[in-house]
Amino acid sequence: MRTALVIGTGLIGTSAALALAQRGVVVHLADHDPEQARTAAALGAGSDTEPDGRVDLAIVAAPPAHVATVLADAMRRGVARGYLDVASVKGGPRRELQALGLDLSAYIGTHPMSGREKSGPLAATGDLFEGRPWVLTPTRDTDTEVLNLALELVSHCRAVPVVMDADAHDRAVALVSHMPHLLSSMVAARLEHAEEAAVRLCGQGIRDVTRIAASDPGMWIDILSANPGPVADLLTDVAADLEGTVRSLRALQSSDDAKRREGADGVQDVLRRGNAGRVRVPGKHGAAPRAYEVVAVLIDDQPGQLARIFADAGQAGVNIEDVRIEHATGQQAGLVQLMVEPKSAVVLSSALRERGWAIRQ
Ligand SMILES: NC(=O)C1=CN([C@@H]2O[C@H](COP(=O)(O)OP(=O)(O)OC[C@H]3O[C@@H](n4cnc5c(N)ncnc54)[C@H](O)[C@@H]3O)[C@@H](O)[C@H]2O)C=CC1
Numbered sequence: 001m002r003t004a005l006v007i008g009t010g011l012i013g014t015s016a017a018l019a020l021a022q023r024g025v026v027v028h029l030a031d032h033d034p035e036q037a038r039t040a041a042a043l044g045a046g047s048d049t050e051p052d053g054r055v056d057l058a059i060v061a062a063p064p065a066h067v068a069t070v071l072a073d074a075m076r077r078g079v080a081r082g083y084l085d086v087a088s089v090k091g092g093p094r095r096e097l098q099a100l101g102l103d104l105s106a107y108i109g110t111h112p113m114s115g116r117e118k119s120g121p122l123a124a125t126g127d128l129f130e131g132r133p134w135v136l137t138p139t140r141d142t143d144t145e146v147l148n149l150a151l152e153l154v155s156h157c158r159a160v161p162v163v164m165d166a167d168a169h170d171r172a173v174a175l176v177s178h179m180p181h182l183l184s185s186m187v188a189a190r191l192e193h194a195e196e197a198a199v200r201l202c203g204q205g206i207r208d209v210t211r212i213a214a215s216d217p218g219m220w221i222d223i224l225s226a227n228p229g230p231v232a233d234l235l236t237d238v239a240a241d242l243e244g245t246v247r248s249l250r251a252l253q254s255s256d257d258a259k260r261r262e263g264a265d266g267v268q269d270v271l272r273r274g275n276a277g278r279v280r281v282p283g284k285h286g287a288a289p290r291a292y293e294v295v296a297v298l299i300d301d302q303p304g305q306l307a308r309i310f311a312d313a314g315q316a317g318v319n320i321e322d323v324r325i326e327h328a329t330g331q332q333a334g335l336v337q338l339m340v341e342p343k344s345a346v347v348l349s350s351a352l353r354e355r356g357w358a359i360r361q
């Protein structure tokens with residue numbers, strides 16, 4: 001692929017454009033808000049000028065409700081050899097395009113399984129998709145050339161292609177993305193009117209569970225409206241677990257020993273099933289989850305601290321597999337948790353201690 005046109009230069013469009021531009025593809029940027037395209041261009045994602053003739057690939061990264069009309073317009077204008085979208089739902093846009101009577105051989109629906117709770121070009125990064133699955137939903141009618149253009153995009157973004165049927169994709173993302181999103185919002189909603197004294201105690205657990213609740217509601221109402229059935233089915237199962245757990249907790253309040261035992265069994269059952277589900281969540285780069293050891297370092301909240309820790313770890317020859325930062329409420333300090341291979345944990349702790357860092361257990 002030599003040229004591409006990204007239509008919709010928000011988080012996802014600009015991230016893909018940055019990756020393509022970094023790999024030498026000539027990228028054109030368009031958005032119904034020209035300011036967004038200008039910002040993406042200023043970030044080095046390409047040029048916000050009209051392409052001079054047909055591009056190889058048009059990438060539509062507009063909100064799901066607009067995807068079909070934006071694609072239809074681009075296809076009627078014949079702006080590219082191949083067309084794809086990156087919307088979080090796949091069945092709806094395809095059916096809308098079919099209803100518009102378009103020839104879909106030059107189109108492939110795709111979905112990068114990577115994103116953030118932030119939107120807009122300023123939240124974009126060229127490495128957003130690295131090591132993450134990128135779903136492709138070709139049909140019998142998809143031109144091989146178009147499938148290959150999509151594969152080239154996935155490869156330039158260093159993502160991992162996964163081929164799926166559009167409706168199977170929508171059921172899968174209901175389970176791993178859409179239903180969890182609503183549950184995250186519901187947990188976060190409990191905090192809206194909570195007392196400040198309680199909110200001040202928030203730790204890493206609630207930060208993890210509520211991170212995606214910070215996402216743009218406008219985008220998510222679009223996503224959920226395009227996939228309501230599978231999400232409602234899953235929430236029905238969650239509701240049954242909730243009811244059972246409430247019954248078990250009430251039983252734990254009883255003065256009757258047998259009832260309390262029954263209650264404990266019920267709560268333990270849901271916790272055990274949670275453990276069994278959690279171990280199935282894949283680890284870094286889609287590989288099986290791995291047990292890393294954590295080296296925790298206390299840092300002052302000052303510029304350059306993280307860069308220094310990473311440089312010191314590099315000097316000690318230790319690869320940091322993952323990192324988390326826990327901010328201490330109301331203090332100018334934080335706890336950096338460095339995840340490393342078990343064999344490297346002692347090496348890293350002593351190397352950092354020698355360089356004056358405060359290591360915590
Ligand atoms: N946010 C996420 O984490 C992920 C989002 N997606 C999908 O990617 C697509 C884009 O999402 P984000 O980049 O997060 O949203 P965003 O809000 O950051 O960007 C969307 C951009 O589309 C533009 N736009 C809106 N209507 C348009 C139209 N009619 N023509 C041209 N541009 C238009 C907006 O001005 C905005 O710049 C959505 O379809 C979403 O489902 C896919 C994977 C992850």
Ligand SMILES: O=C(O)C(=O)Cc1ccc(O)cc1
Nearest residue numbers: 088112113114115116117212
């Ligand atoms: O922020 C995260 O961790 C996400 O999982 C974001 C996300 C949002 C929407 C998608 O269609 C795919 C991924």
